[in-house]
Amino acid sequence: MRHCGSAQLKQLAAVAFLVMMAGDASAHGAERGLVMLLPTGFYVTGGALAVLFSFLLLAFAPSAWFAKGASIKIAPYFAVPKTPFSCLSFLLLLLCVVAGFVAPSDPLSNPLPLLIWTGWWVGFTLLQVVTGSLWPWLNPWNGPVSLLRKLVGPRLAKASHVNLPVSVGFLPAILQFSAFAWFELVSLAPDDPPRLSTAVIVYWLVNFTGILTFGEKAWLSRGEPFSVFFRMIGMLSPIGVSQSESGKMFVLRWPGDRSLVADALPPSGVIFILLTLATASFDGFSETFTWLGFIGVNPLEFPGRSGVMFANTLGLLASPIILVVLFYKAVIAGAWLAGEREITGWMRLSGKLVYSIIPISIAFHAAHYLTLLLVNGQYLLIMMSDPFALGWNLFGMAHWHVTTSFLLNIDDVRIIWLTQTGIIVAGHVIGIVLAHAIALRHFGEAKRAVVSQLVLAALMVFYTVFGLWLLSTPSVG
Structure with a gap:
């Protein structure tokens, strides 16, 4: 042998x-x-x-x-409305949250753990390295808030009711991302469907309240951690938008090019x-x-x-x-x-x-x-x-x-x-x-x-x- x-x-x-x-x-x-x-x-x-x-x-x-x-021009720019896609995202999330409570508890067959941990946290995060930040269109708050304002009228003005102090900086995003990381990496069962459904509900309500209190622009730019995270990731995308004499165009550029001119x-x-x-x-x-x-x-x-x-x-x-x-x-x-x-x-x-x-x-x-x-x-x-x-x-x-x-x-x-x-x-x-x-x-x-x-x-x-x-x-x- x-x-x-x-x-x-x-x-x-x-x-x-x-x-x-x-x-x-x-x-x-x-x-x-x-x-x-x-x-x-x-x-x-x-x-x-x-x-x-x-x-x-x-x-x-x-x-x-x-x-x-x-940069290289690739296609004419076209605006995509955020409200319809955000509402669809909210409805999908709501359906999965309900499934977290009533569907089979196996995390490999229940829609919520697979959607959150594999589809969103892994797949969606990496996708935005290529496409740029898609979160403004797909986050589950913009659409519901917009519809709520149309129903309530001027009593729920678009302007923020309270100014988010500049001195606070990104502290709300830091605290929320830290809590997310602890839940994912340390807590006993982050993929348990009922527990994950409860965590998603709490997270959605916290940020929905933040948007209503401080306004979308302030809260989504410094308070909601994934709006911040995905925006930063989007800077790496080779796809961008540029203003030319003929109007806005989608362009190909060097990855990370936008970070050179960012504040x-x-x-x-x-x-x-x-x-x-x-x-x-x-x-x-x-x-x-x-x-x-x-x-x-x-x-x-x-x-x-x-x-x-x-x-x-x-x-x-x-x-x-x-x-x-x-x-x-x-x-x-x-x-x-x-x-x-x-x-x-x-x-x-x-x-x-x-x-x-x-x-x-x-x-x-x-x-x-x-x-x-x-x-x-x-x-x-x-x-x-x-x-x-x-x-x-x-x-x-x-x-x-x-x-x-x-x-x-x-x-x-x-x-x-x-x-x-x-x-x-x-x-x-x-x-x-x-x-x-x-x-x-x-x-x-x-x-x-x-x-x-x-x-x-x-x-x-x-x-x-x-x-x-x-x-x-x-x-x-």
Whole structure:
């Protein structure tokens, strides 16, 4: 008999392990042990070097390349009314909330968990990276509020009844996103249909009250977290609208081009964007053997969410604080090296450079949820054909069988991991490019811009390694 090489033994062990541990996926993530046995060291090193070399190449790139983004006209612009689509979105959400209480409680067949966690939080979020923000048309508040105003008349004026203080900044969005992250990542059963229905009702009522109190513009720009988050994501879209002599046109442009001319965010806005990255990072880190060992939990005897709830709550609180401190230290240190001595200059530069974090946040989001989308996306399609388990087959997919065979084949697992690696590296490279372009506009000269990015670039390289390590380190999720 031939003797297998070390690499072949690792591959066979990986396949055997995955076969033994395979099981149904949950609505949020697979609760199964997984040890990545692929040789990942070269990929982690290569990813970090790719980000580093991107920074070094940008240091020698002509400044004229970043002066003005080019665009290509693709189609005449046409306005789409928001109220009808928002009303349809509200009715769909209402139907799913009712289903959360009365339909089967299995989160892989009940419409609400699949719609919220797979269709909306994963699929819809990633879609807007391509299309731009669709949330103003599809959020479940604009339509109902507009109809309510037509019914009530001038007693419910469009102008806000109370001004949302400027000093509050993005604090309402920060608090609500933190609550959302805790519910998703720490609470005992975020995919339990009745519990999720209750959470959706509370969330809708809070923001409906906020809109009626402060007005749509103020509340949706600083209070409702996903209006803020999706608007920031939309800045990465290659599709935009431009004014020309012949009128408005849809155009293709460089991803992230709009962030170069966006206003500098206040500290609360900076914290909000860093919060989105920190929660995505902690989501992956909390499942690693490293974190479980740190909090005194044996990963081979994982007690479930109830056993780590307190520790994960503290970790979720600490993650954005650590990231905010690292970001501000990196920006201020770089600005100091570039000759910026004024605190106002530091704050303005931080409020602009934080836009370069958005592609990294989305990269973590996409890489982390890729396998969930591949598996639970199949359940979502099946559910759409028979949403209430009544024997319907509306779209001919009700009798499909969900397959997870791609998680049992070493070659397919390698493709998935390489795809996740490419997403992480691409997000950081785009972030490096945006940071350089923003610094050029701030300082006005290439040398100071490059010097100002030295510490932030080092932080991005470190975060690239951290992101790739999360993908390859032993975990329980």
